[in-house]
Amino acid sequence: MKPKKNFETLAVRTQTSRSSQREHSVPIYTTSSFVFNDAEQARAMFANEIEGNIYSRFSNPNNDEFVQKLCLLEGTEDGIATASGMAAMFCSMAAFLQKGDHILASRALFGSTHQVITQILPKWGIDYSYVDIGDNGAWEKEIRKETKMIFAETPSNPGLDLIDLGYLGEIASKHGIILNIDNCFATPYLQTPASFGAHIITHSATKFIDGQGRVLGGAILGSRDLIEKVRFFARHTGPAMSPFHGWILSKSLETLAVRMEKHCENALKLAQWLETQQGVQWVKYPFLPSHSQHKLALKQMRLGGGMVTFEIKSGLEGGRKFLNNLKMLSLTANLGDTRSIATHPASTTHSKLSKEEKLSTGISDGLIRISTGLEHLDDIISDVEQALAAAI
Ligand SMILES: *Cc1c(COP(=O)(O)O)cnc(C)c1O
Numbered sequence: 252m253k254p255k256k257n258f259e260t261l262a263v264r265t266q267t268s269r270s271s272q273r274e275h276s277v278p279i280y281t282t283s284s285f286v287f288n289d290a291e292q293a294r295a296m297f298a299n300e301i302e303g304n305i306y307s308r309f310s311n312p313n314n315d316e317f318v319q320k321l322c323l324l325e326g327t328e329d330g331i332a333t334a335s336g337m338a339a340m341f342c343s344m345a346a347f348l349q350k351g352d353h354i355l356a357s358r359a360l361f362g363s364t365h366q367v368i369t370q371i372l373p374k375w376g377i378d379y380s381y382v383d384i385g386d387n388g389a390w391e392k393e394i395r396k397e398t399k400m401i402f403a404e405t406p407s408n409p410g411l412d413l414i415d416l417g418y419l420g421e422i423a424s425k426h427g428i429i430l431n432i433d434n435c436f437a438t439p440y441l442q443t444p445a446s447f448g449a450h451i452i453t454h455s456a457t458k459f460i461d462g463q464g465r466v467l468g469g470a471i472l473g474s475r476d477l478i479e480k481v482r483f484f485a486r487h488t489g490p491a492m493s494p495f496h497g498w499i500l501s502k503s504l505e506t507l508a509v510r511m512e513k514h515c516e517n518a519l520k521l522a523q524w525l526e527t528q529q530g531v532q533w534v535k536y537p538f539l540p541s542h543s544q545h546k547l548a549l550k551q552m553r554l555g556g557g558m559v560t561f562e563i564k565s566g567l568e569g570g571r572k573f574l575n576n577l578k579m580l581s582l583t584a585n586l587g588d589t590r591s592i593a594t595h596p597a598s599t600t601h602s603k604l605s606k607e608e609k610l611s612t613g614i615s616d617g618l619i620r621i622s623t624g625l626e627h628l629d630d631i632i633s634d635v636e637q638a639l640a641a642a643i
Contacts, residue, residue, distance in 0.1 A: 258440065261323045262504045267316040279498045280312045309486050313497035317456075320504045321470055324439040325452050330472035331485055332497055336435060336455020337363050338490035339469030341371075343431055343453045344400065346484035347477075350376035353397040357414060359384045359407035359612045361433065361455075362600060368402070383611065384412045391422050398426070404433040405442075405551075409596050409620040410613025411535045411560050413544045416551050420448020429477070435459070435587075440511040441553045450477060458587030459557065461503050462510050466496040510589075510625065514557030517631060518623035522559045524632055530569075530643045532562035532617065557587060557624075563617040569642045570595040570617050576641035579626070579634040591624035591631050 256264070266277055285304040287293035295301045304310050314332040322330045333339040344367065348354060356368055358381040368379045378397070382389045384407050401423055405414040416432065423430035431451040432444035438459045444452050454460060456468035469492075471481050485491070492500075515538075522536035534541070537548035538555030548555060563569040573595070574582055580593045584600070594600065597616045601609055609615070623631065 258324060259508045262320060262507055265316070265320040265323060267312045267319070277313065277316055277498070277501070280307075280494050282311075282494075283307050307494060308489055308491045311491075311494045311497060313494040313501065314492045315497075317468075317492075317497045317501040317504070318470060318472075320501060321439070321454070321460075322472055324443075324504070324507075325434070325472050326439075326443050326445045327452060327472040328475045329478035330470055331478060331482055332456075332492040332500075333469040333471065333485065333490045334492050334496075335467040335490075336361075336433075336453075336457055336469040337367070339453045339455070339471045340364050340433065341367055342481055342485050342488070342490055343451050343471045344368075344372060344377075344402070345488075346481040347429055348372065348377045348399055351397060352399040353378045353380070353395050354400045354402060355380055355382065355390070355393050355398050355428075356402040357382055357384045357404065357407065359410055359412060360402075360404060361408055361435075364402075364404075364433070384410070384414060384613070387415055387418050390419065394422070394426055394428070398428055400429045400431055402431045402433070404436065406436050406537055406556055406558065407613065408436065409558075409560050409594070409618065411537060411542075411556075411558060412613060413537060413547050413551070415547055416442070416444055416447035416449065420444075423450070424448055436556060436558060437552060438507060438511060440508050441515075441556060442551050445472075447551065450474065451481075456500050456503075458585070459511065459514070460507065460587075461500055462507070462587060462589065463503070464585055464588040464590065466499050468492055468496045468500050511554065511557070513625050514587075514623055515554035517625070517628050518557050518559050518621075519555055520628050521621065521623055521631060521635070522555075522561075525559065525561050525635075528636075528639060530564050530639050532564050534559065534561040536560075557622055559621045559623060561619055561621075562615055563619055563639070563642055565617065565642055567597055567616040570619055571598055573619060573638050573642040576638040577634055578637070579630060580621070580638075586620075586622035588622060589625045591626060591634075592622040593635075594620045594622075596620060 432449040
């Protein structure tokens with residue numbers, strides 16, 4: 252048996268086959284279709300008797316390379332690439348759920364995922380309920396006989412609360428429910444949900460996987476059987492990734508490990524520094540001992556991730572002042588970029604929620620979320636320091 256290669260090696264060396272040009276790096280296959288040698292080959296490919304590319308909505312060498320790598324890193328058998336993270340979230344639900352089914356999800360979800368579950372799936376008779384993140388016992392109580400899928404993100408956005416993956420894996424298997432984990436915040440470098448029993452892993456590759464704020468992309472990974480169903484759904488509904496994005500994202504995976512190491516190192520040090528600051532009420536970061544789920548973080552994550560949240564003492568107005576006084580950190584909706592980014596959810600992404608809704612998803616008036624980038628730590632801290640001083 253060949254020894255299993257390590258994460259970094261798999262990410263760098265997994266490559267779809269070379270063409271007759273003997274290129275070192277795989278070229279971009281910008282073609283909508285692929286030619287058949289003869290009628291018999293065309294018949295056999297359409298009949299699924301032999302493998303091969305037919306049309307780029309079904310498969311493309313660049314997207315296949317990206318997904319093959321991601322499968323090796325996540326420890327799953329198969330997967331498909333999608334045009335965005337939301338295409339992945341939607342397809343991973345729509346491929347399995349039908350009228351009368353129920354989806355159980357954690358309350359703290361990415362905004363558009365929340366809209367899909369509460370506004371779009373119900374149009375087709377799919378019901379949902381939410382569980383408060385971190386309340387282990389609550390999950391099992393909410394399971395009904397119609398529950399077909401459990402969906403969760405960990406760490407959560409922007410609260411950075413964790414979900415116990417081992418526990419969810421156990422109850423999903425006990426009740427025969429598909430466990431679908433959005434692993435966008437952690438990436439497979441920090442945690443592999445499949446190893447805790449998750450059946451489907453979903454990604455927004457737009458964030459840390461691209462890591463440089465260039466392209467949108469997503470992926471759905473799992474066992475061959477489950478992905479066959481997703482592939483059927485995606486092939487006929489068309490959320491295909493562009494080959495150019497597949498090429499970019501496959502290259503991005505080659506540097507994921509070194510980037511995540513640095514994101515996490517900068518984030519931990521920033522979080523430790525923030526804990527010493529006067530104007531800061533509290534700091535949340537999974538690898539700080541002050542995080543209420545620190546033990547769980549150490550159990551299921553390799554490092555604490557690139558995101559840090561903190562509460563500014565001067566509340567809603569302080570949060571706005573903090574953003575307005577930043578000189579280097581970007582004010583933008585993305586995260587997981589080489590460039591550090593600050594957001595103030597209470598006045599932007601979550602401003603439409605009621606006070607109770609905000610609090611139940613962990614958003615307080617003075618909460619600031621920082622996606623820690625790859626600039627020098629001293630420069631990140633000095634920008635945050637002067638903006639904090641102006642916000643008090
Ligand atoms: C950004 C994000 C998504 C959606 O991904 P897009 O690529 O923007 O469509 C889904 N889940 C999480 C946790 C995200 O941060």
